[in-house]
Amino acid sequence: MKIKVTFYTRLKEFTGEAQTTVELEENGTVLDLMKKLAEKYGKPFEEYVLDPNQGIKPYIKVVAKAPATGEKLKDGSSVSILLDTDAFLKGRKEVEIYPIIGGG
Numbered sequence: 001m002k003i004k005v006t007f008y009t010r011l012k013e014f015t016g017e018a019q020t021t022v023e024l025e026e027n028g029t030v031l032d033l034m035k036k037l038a039e040k041y042g043k044p045f046e047e048y049v050l051d052p053n054q055g056i057k058p059y060i061k062v063v064a065k066a067p068a069t070g071e072k073l074k075d076g077s078s079v080s081i082l083l084d085t086d087a088f089l090k091g092r093k094e095v096e097i098y099p100i101i102g103g104g
Contacts, residue, residue, distance in 0.1 A: 001026055003033060003089060008098035014045040028089050030062050031055070037097075049097075065094040 003022050007015050015037075022036050034056055038046035049060050056062065089095070 001028065001090070003028075003092065004094045005033070005037065006094070006096045008096065009101065010048075010099055011045075011097055014048055015041050024089060026090055030064065030089060030095075033089060033095065034062070034097075048099075059100045061096075061098050061100055063096045064089055064092045065096070 001024055003024055004019060005022055006019050007017070012018055020037075020040070022033060022040075024032055024036065034049055038050055049057055051057050
């Protein structure tokens, strides 16, 4: 299945582009997608988004949208290390990835 991925803020620096398309197997998960992107964009991207145990770092948000309606996975909640990186992306066509921006 093809997933359209949109990058925001600092992630665009690592990828050199705002969007890409990734081919995943039908039962591909959020973590599978992130690993595929790490292969494509190299070590700096990998170190920024994946922790040493190959999970997604807690400041990275991954939002998977429903194919037709634009509704987000899990009633609008994002998929991140705090939720479910093993969530299947089956039926999803778009994913947005961005770092959480904080300040004070």
